[in-house]
Amino acid sequence: MATVPPYPTHSGVPAHSRLRHAHWWHRRWVRYGALITLLTLSGLVILALVRRQTGTEGFLVGLGLAVLPVPLLVTAFRWLDRVEPGPWRNLLFAFAWGACAAALIAIVANSFATKWIATATADPSSADTLGATVIAPVVEESAKAAAVLLVFLFRRRDFTGIVDGVVIAGVTATGFAFTENILYLGTAFGTDQLSGGRGIASVTAATFFVRVIMSPFAHPLFTVLTGIGFGVAALSGERQRVRRVLLPLSGLLLAMGMHAFWNGSSTFGEFGFFAVYGVFMVPAFGLLTWLVIWTRQRELRTVREELPAYAVTGWLTPAEPFALGSMRARRLAREYAGHHFGRPAGRAVAEYEAYATSLAFLRHRGRRGRAGADFLVRERELLHELWRRREVARPALDYAARATAPPVPVMMPVPPPAAWPVYGYPAAPYPAYNPYRS
Incomplete structure (x- = not known):
């Protein structure tokens, strides 16, 4: 049996760990039980609300269409997390939180706020506009950010950098968009049925094109900004408490601002939506994709160096x-x-x-x-x-x-000095291949 090597020594690192009192809330089964109960109840309530608004047939149509982009998005985020893949239970929690708890908070809060604005202003049209551009971004991004915060606090060992924040935030937003798409697509199908259309008619097709084909990354894009804030905070030292608080808040505010700008694009004129999509959303998506891939390459370099x-x-x-x-x-x-x-x-x-x-x-x-x-x-x-x-x-x-490993270059035979005027002077030998060189 091989002998275990000695442990490396590290200067400046404390050799002791903090002692924590065993409180009942720190017991894993208590936390897991409370979380599973919360998500289950949220899922049942959101299921009843969506089904009541769309009808059974509309719910099934919306479910069948809304599920299409989910495997692609989850696979993309899992691919980004291949360097240090987090446990599946974190992703399952994030998706369930977005699809159940965050969606329920958003539906209830948005509906209440819109009705209150309509009552206070006596103008339903302005209430809908304010609800979509002001209330919804704040409520929805805060509800989705709660999942990132919970993983950051209670699964700290799995949350070590920007990529982890992006993955948790993106999967949470994917779950949220999934439930929201069921509602929108099911409602659109019901509208088509009332107008005399059979099957998936124009409103359903248009909704599917805008929400599933053109912008399936919209919600993940917004919430990823929050995840980046938490990811940078995770890279900060424990004593940098102000930074660890301000960075996630800054990311959350950016997510709310981008979400509000996207929702308000419909008020910018006939082609406002397409202008915002082409000039703002697509470049932002490309920039964030480049940032995450660059971060992943940097992580691989850290592995080679450490x-x-x-x-x-x-x-x-x-x-x-x-x-x-x-x-x-x-x-x-x-x-x-x-x-x-x-x-x-x-x-x-x-x-x-x-x-x-x-x-x-x-x-x-x-x-x-x-x-x-x-x-x-x-x-x-x-x-x-x-x-x-x-x-x-x-x-x-x-x-x-x-x-x-790259092949080691083979040196050509050095010609005799008499042939140097023809072949040129011999080149310096190549350096030996070093796999640890970055």
Whole structure:
């Protein structure tokens, strides 16, 4: 049996962890039970409200159409999270919160506010406009941001940076848009039925085109701004309390502003919606997509830079930091393990990659003085998880490193000095390939 390598030493990192009193609310089953009960009740209420407004047939049509963009959006956010994939339970919670709790809050609050404005101003048309451009953005973005806040507070180990904030916020907004699309599409179908149309007629088709084809990313785009604020706050030190509060609030305000601008585009004239869509929404979506992909590449560079310290002490093989810092090498390692040792081995390699990435991010925060008091405890937990899976993961990662390493250039024979006037002077030899060089 292999000997466990010594633990690396770190200067400036506290060796103790905070002691917390065992309060009843800190018990996991109490929190999970309360959360599941809340989401279940919210789902039942929102189901009854939407079905009452759309009718059974309209609800089924809306459900069938609204579900179409969901797999694509969830897959896209899961792809962004491939460097350090978070647990599925966080994504399930985020989607359920958006589809049930946030949607219920939005429907109740928006309806109440619009009726109050109509009563106070005696102008239903202005009440609808104010409700859509002022009330709805504030209520909806706040309700969706609550899911990001809960993950940030209670699943802190899974929330380590910008990508995590983007993924949780995006999946929450995807769930919210799913429920909202059922309502809009079901109502549109009911309108077509009342007008004498059969099946999916013009209003339903137009609603489907605008909400599902043209702008399925609208709600995720707004809420991602909130997620970025929380993600930057997660990168801040524990003592930077003002920054950790102001950054999420700034992201939330930006999300509300973008949402209000989008909802108000219908008041900008006949082509206002298309102008805002082409000039504002599409470029903003492209910019945020570039930012998230750039952040993901930066995370891979962090893995390549931080893990060699553990290779030196024997926790990792010399080739592993390079393989773990390449998405292609990671995929090859999983495929190699699954092909030669079966699916459980492939899952073990995927877990190994996730733990190693978490270890790299933890060390990165520790070197910058941003690690928590439980730094050493967490580091030992991650190292032990890697050690448990090393027998399967190491051969797979070594294979992937060899398969993806750039070839070492072959030097041409140096011509004799008599031929230099013809061939030119010999070039300096290429430097040796260093897999740890960024």
